[in-house]
Amino acid sequence: MRHQVSGRKLNRSGAHRQALLRNLATALIRHERIRTTDAKAKELRGVADRLVTLGKQATLHARRRAFDRLRDREAVTKLFEEIAPRFKDRPGGYTRITKIGIRHGDAAPISMIEWTSEAASAKKKPRRRKAAAAEKAAAEQPRKRAAAG
Numbered sequence: 767m768r769h770q771v772s773g774r775k776l777n778r779s780g781a782h783r784q785a786l787l788r789n790l791a792t793a794l795i796r797h798e799r800i801r802t803t804d805a806k807a808k809e810l811r812g813v814a815d816r817l818v819t820l821g822k823q824a825t826l827h828a829r830r831r832a833f834d835r836l837r838d839r840e841a842v843t844k845l846f847e848e849i850a851p852r853f854k855d856r857p858g859g860y861t862r863i864t865k866i867g868i869r870h871g872d873a874a875p876i877s878m879i880e881w882t883s884e885a886a887s888a889k890k891k892p893r894r895r896k897a898a899a900a901e902k903a904a905a906e907q908p909r910k911r912a913a914a915g
Contacts, residue, residue, distance in 0.1 A: 774805050787810060788835065790802060790806060790813075791810060791813050791817060792841045794879060796844065798881055800878070810879055811879065815859070817835060818849060820835075820850075821845045822853065824850070832845060852883070860882060861880065864879075
């Protein structure tokens with residue numbers, strides 16, 4: 767029984783799983799959006815969010831801890847100078863996972879994981895039915911006049 771055992775094994779040994787998550791995190795930092803399987807994306811989410819939290823601390827110790835996780839100088843630099851400052855006022859939830867379909871070769875479910883942005887996360891007000899109907903009627907009126915005339 768797997769009581770209180772967190773994380774997915776992803777059918778890999780511990781060292782292979784650690785290397786996989788390190789490579790995925792580095793790719794996410796470099797490209798800011800990657801496609802991978804659902805299970806890998808869900809595991810990567812925790813790793814990436816912890817790295818952003820380190821980047822928000824902006825101390826030498828945090829930078830060294832991030833380098834210990836990533837082992838890539840350029841990725842650490844981009845994390846601390848570009849990505850983490852974007853989220854300085856956000857308390858968490860730095861990544862978004864969007865399911866995009868299945869892979870043709872083996873029918874594995876594929877997702878896209880990307881950094882959230884403030885503009886994209888701002889929710890629009892829901893439109894009222896009456897307002898939507900009025901807009902639709904206003905759009906239809908010029909068509910009716912053109913057809914009648």
